[in-house]
Amino acid sequence: MRQLVAGLYPRRVVARRSGDIGARSAWSDGHPPRDAAGPNLTDEDVALLAIRVILAAILGWAAIAKLATLPDVRNTLRTFAVPSRATFPVAIGLVTVEGILAGLLASGIAPRAAGWAAVGVLTMFAGALAAVRVRGATRIPCACFGSTAERPTWILIVRALALALLALPVALGKGLPAGHEGWQTIAIATLVVLVAALGALLAALYRQLGVLLLRSGPRAALELANEGPRLGEAAPALGTLTRQGMELVAFRTAACRLCAELMPGLRAAMHKRGTLLTVEEADEPHTFAAWRVPGTPFVACVIDGVVAAKGVVNTLEQVEGLIEAAILRAAKHARRV
Numbered sequence: 001m002r003q004l005v006a007g008l009y010p011r012r013v014v015a016r017r018s019g020d021i022g023a024r025s026a027w028s029d030g031h032p033p034r035d036a037a038g039p040n041l042t043d044e045d046v047a048l049l050a051i052r053v054i055l056a057a058i059l060g061w062a063a064i065a066k067l068a069t070l071p072d073v074r075n076t077l078r079t080f081a082v083p084s085r086a087t088f089p090v091a092i093g094l095v096t097v098e099g100i101l102a103g104l105l106a107s108g109i110a111p112r113a114a115g116w117a118a119v120g121v122l123t124m125f126a127g128a129l130a131a132v133r134v135r136g137a138t139r140i141p142c143a144c145f146g147s148t149a150e151r152p153t154w155i156l157i158v159r160a161l162a163l164a165l166l167a168l169p170v171a172l173g174k175g176l177p178a179g180h181e182g183w184q185t186i187a188i189a190t191l192v193v194l195v196a197a198l199g200a201l202l203a204a205l206y207r208q209l210g211v212l213l214l215r216s217g218p219r220a221a222l223e224l225a226n227e228g229p230r231l232g233e234a235a236p237a238l239g240t241l242t243r244q245g246m247e248l249v250a251f252r253t254a255a256c257r258l259c260a261e262l263m264p265g266l267r268a269a270m271h272k273r274g275t276l277l278t279v280e281e282a283d284e285p286h287t288f289a290a291w292r293v294p295g296t297p298f299v300a301c302v303i304d305g306v307v308a309a310k311g312v313v314n315t316l317e318q319v320e321g322l323i324e325a326a327i328l329r330a331a332k333h334a335r336r337v
Contacts, residue, residue, distance in 0.1 A: 060102035076143040078268040115170030122164035223311035227294040243305030246274030265316040301326035
């Protein structure tokens with residue numbers, strides 16, 4: 001294995017003039033002479049190379065998965081209070097940084113600098129997750145590796161810190177000790193990670209095809225005059241409604257999977273705009289009837305107690321469009337008054 005790894009480095013054999021015969025005879029058993037000039041790779045070097053390859057595979061997988069599910073990544077960034085207009089450049093920036101770090105770690109160009117950069121990026125990500133957790137989000141969607149399923153925030157924090165610790169030996173330039181046959185286990189583990197990354201990439205591509213088909217539908221919320229509260233009129237009774245400023249009322253049911261997926265994005269969308277109110281059908285069936293809710297997820301945007309927009313939504317883009325429509329209608333109403 002050392003001979004294979006040594007092939008990654010430049011090698012030059014210099015024999016002593018006085019001992020040319022001895023130097024040649026040392027090659028008779030198929031091994032280089034002990035006094036040959038070149039890298040002297042230790043088990044720690046092999047372990048450090050394995051860590052670099054594993055980190056490069058993880059970061060490369062994350063970059064490709066984000067690129068394949070870019071709309072979902074943008075929706076997830078709204079959970080971190082990133083403005084809607086900034087989600088695209090931020091998502092592209094994340095993909096670029098992860099791709100560059102993966103290339104530097106895999107190629108061995110400035111490995112220590114790449115290691116410190118990976119530690120910094122992963123630590124900052126853990127800090128951002130901690131900030132989201134402090135704001136009250138116990139579960140958030142994670143688009144790191146192509147999945148949009150909600151996961152406990154503390155698990156994502158622990159995972160980010162664990163990867164930062166894995167990158168620390170690369171940054172310090174110190175490998176983990178390995179036995180004489182430890183390279184075999186390391187090589188097998190590296191191959192398993194690479195194969196798993198390839199399989200995950202294929203799964204993400206198949207999933208993205210379905211996402212594209214789903215997104216080919218209408219982008220505006222389904223707003224019908226005979227469904228939900230009447231536009232431009234006072235909102236029906238609701239105990240938690242203050243009728244001051246912007247309030248987004250979200251109606252959901254326990255069996256609605258899409259409702260649960262949209263909730264983190266709804267909280268992020270209303271983070272600095274106003275208040276988010278949620279109504280569960282099992283807890284308040286009379287409210288569903290008073291607001292004439294046709295189905296879930298259904299949202300109504302109330303500004304100063306007046307219904308400014310409403311509709312059945314399926315994506316965060318539709319929610320953003322509904323909120324913008326409510327703001328425009330409220331502005332027109334204020335000008336008339």
